[in-house]
Amino acid sequence: MADQRLATCLWFDGGAKDAAEFYCALFPDSHVKRIDTAPADYPGGRAGDVLTVSFMLLGSAFMALNGKEKNDFTDAVSFQVFTETQSETDRYWSALTANGGSEMACSWCCDRWGIRWQIIPRVLMEGLEHADPQVRARVFAAMQEMVKIDHAIIEQAIAGI
Helix, strand or coil: CCCCCCCEEEEECCCHHHHHHHHHHHCCCCEEEEEEECCCCECCECCCCEEEEEEEECCEEEEEEECCCCCCCCCCCEEEEEECCHHHHHHHHHHHHCCCCEECCCCEEECCCCCEEEEEEHHHHHHHCCCCHHHHHHHHHHHHCCCCCCHHHHHHHHHCC
């Protein structure tokens, strides 16, 4: 990680390795770089326990840390993943909300570790950034009715259908 200028560190309560491996298996351009174990006992674990996991996620540097106590993730920080197709949106959404994850409104979901994700179709961003304010208003209204974003409905809102 020292070769990076910026990285995100995520504090887990014992699930750092599982989370990093899950994310790296789910997203392209992702891989675990290094797993470090504790050289001695520490407040959150024992010598030999996984302490940190350095990984690349969609080309960005991350570190997962097994801390001494639970620090809950909140809505204050989320990770945006932009998708091209409905099947890509569906695949990420299903994987992130499985096994204890949950759905939230307007493209947001929460994974089993409590990390918030926004699975955002590029067509949604095109609609929300459209030059025509009426198109932006229609897309925004359609988005507010959704949990997981439906590409076809957003495309209809852009077209005024």
